[in-house]
Amino acid sequence: MALFSVNLALQLLGIIIAIVGAAYIHLxxxxxxxxxxxxxxxxxxxxxxGDLWPLLSGKRSIGxxxxxxxxRLRKKRIFGFYSIHKPNLVICDPDILRFVLTKEFPRFQDRxxxxxxxxxxxxxxxxxxxxxxxxHLRVKFSPTFTSGKIKHMFTIVxxxxxxxxxxxxxxxxxxxxxxxxxxxxxFSTDVIATVAFGIDCNSLEDPDAEFRSWGRKFxxxxxxxxALMALxxxxxxxxxxxxxxxxxxxxxxNAFTDTVNYRTAxxxxxxxxxxxxxxxxxxxxxxxxxxxxxxxxxxxxxxxxDKITMLEGAAQAFAFWVGGFETSSSTATHCLYxxxxxxxxxxxxxxxxxxxxxxxxxxxxxxxxxxxxxxKVVSETLRKxxxxxxxxxxxxxxxxxxxxxxxVEKGTPIIVPxxxxxxxxxxxxxxxxxxxxxxxxxxxxxxxxxxxxxFGEGPRNCIGMRFGYLQTKIGLITLLSKYRFKPGPxxxxxxxxxTGNFLHMPLGGVILRVEERY
Numbered sequence: 001m002a003l004f005s006v007n008l009a010l011q012l013l014g015i016i017i018a019i020v021g022a023a024y025i026h027l028x029x030x031x032x033x034x035x036x037x038x039x040x041x042x043x044x045x046x047x048x049x050g051d052l053w054p055l056l057s058g059k060r061s062i063g064x065x066x067x068x069x070x071x072r073l074r075k076k077r078i079f080g081f082y083s084i085h086k087p088n089l090v091i092c093d094p095d096i097l098r099f100v101l102t103k104e105f106p107r108f109q110d111r112x113x114x115x116x117x118x119x120x121x122x123x124x125x126x127x128x129x130x131x132x133x134x135x136h137l138r139v140k141f142s143p144t145f146t147s148g149k150i151k152h153m154f155t156i157v158x159x160x161x162x163x164x165x166x167x168x169x170x171x172x173x174x175x176x177x178x179x180x181x182x183x184x185x186x187f188s189t190d191v192i193a194t195v196a197f198g199i200d201c202n203s204l205e206d207p208d209a210e211f212r213s214w215g216r217k218f219x220x221x222x223x224x225x226x227a228l229m230a231l232x233x234x235x236x237x238x239x240x241x242x243x244x245x246x247x248x249x250x251x252x253x254n255a256f257t258d259t260v261n262y263r264t265a266x267x268x269x270x271x272x273x274x275x276x277x278x279x280x281x282x283x284x285x286x287x288x289x290x291x292x293x294x295x296x297x298x299x300x301x302x303x304x305x306d307k308i309t310m311l312e313g314a315a316q317a318f319a320f321w322v323g324g325f326e327t328s329s330s331t332a333t334h335c336l337y338x339x340x341x342x343x344x345x346x347x348x349x350x351x352x353x354x355x356x357x358x359x360x361x362x363x364x365x366x367x368x369x370x371x372x373x374x375x376k377v378v379s380e381t382l383r384k385x386x387x388x389x390x391x392x393x394x395x396x397x398x399x400x401x402x403x404x405x406x407x408v409e410k411g412t413p414i415i416v417p418x419x420x421x422x423x424x425x426x427x428x429x430x431x432x433x434x435x436x437x438x439x440x441x442x443x444x445x446x447x448x449x450x451x452x453x454x455f456g457e458g459p460r461n462c463i464g465m466r467f468g469y470l471q472t473k474i475g476l477i478t479l480l481s482k483y484r485f486k487p488g489p490x491x492x493x494x495x496x497x498x499t500g501n502f503l504h505m506p507l508g509g510v511i512l513r514v515e516e517r518y
Contacts, residue, residue, distance in 0.1 A: 158474060
């Protein structure tokens, strides 16, 4: 009996070894030959994880991983990448990018990322969802981000920037070394909480405010889940794993619903994103006003019968929160870090800010548009530190890819290595150098339009770009008009990135020396 059990165990072990061996051989010589058999350059995948090892091991963020591959193979125009078993196509050439992102957009409309509203209700947002659902939501929400609507939100952001000024003044008096990353995250959190949810969370005064606490939890490093969400979402769906934390999703849904119900019951009207979302819930369209000169608003009102649901409204507010607080705060943090390292640029920018403020008698919506050097500085910050370091698309029908001779099969994930393009020395000489003059009109005109993708391109570019610029610039104007930033003894050069996050953000704190200018 014992001998029989041993023999059975050995047989089972042999079968397992044979299955694993066969799977390994199939992956290595069949699955991982997908691109090379089509004459396309590829990286060196390792069974069973493909090219994900640098990401899963925490050695590289997804943006850095794609940047490394881009800088190595950019001359090939396109190259192959494997996420576990799935062949992905990485596009380096700007003409092919224009083909995918704009010219043949209907063939590459969806991101192919994780979106399952039954499993994860907050994933049904504009950033992640696809197909007719995305088109419906994009048409509905585009009028909420017109220049006229953004102008109304200026006053709200300006009020919170006054709190930012007071907070930094207090912290600088306590200690001239200030942790800038957390400060800017709290500022952005307060902005998004009040604009998107109508809630004064005041995390600038209370670092443990509920919105800020959930924001920290949401951004806790999780390399495996981030990789699966972006590059192999089917695994999350098969295993029934929601990408967004259920506690955070429930908190956002309750905060949104409670405020909508309160405003409805008390006839509260406020010119913010929440009010516009309520119009879409109650009327099916966004009302135009004297500041809107945008045909989207008029077209949207014609199709008024199709209202959005409360859950759809909450999901877009959730996307506004996720996409607004961390991207803007990281951009402002990276910018102040570069100002500390480049005192000449900081002084030139501060001079422009104070000159324009004096001309307008203070900070106004119109004054921001006159700060042309500020726009160059922010653009260069996003060039060097793109918050969204890769863009994802998915081919939805077999398509011949421009003049490459390659037919991209339906279901193939497409990756746009934004950080790689932004760090290409042939497009941006000496890419590690922080140089706002890259964004003069003359220099911009010399570059391919698709060589700068901080907010994406084409019909699926970032819908909140105007608000992102506004929020970031107001924060920077508030601080650089009154304070000077310098490196501290613990300021890291270069600044390490958080490799465990799907957004490109600094690792740990960013501590700078802060001095009052006057």
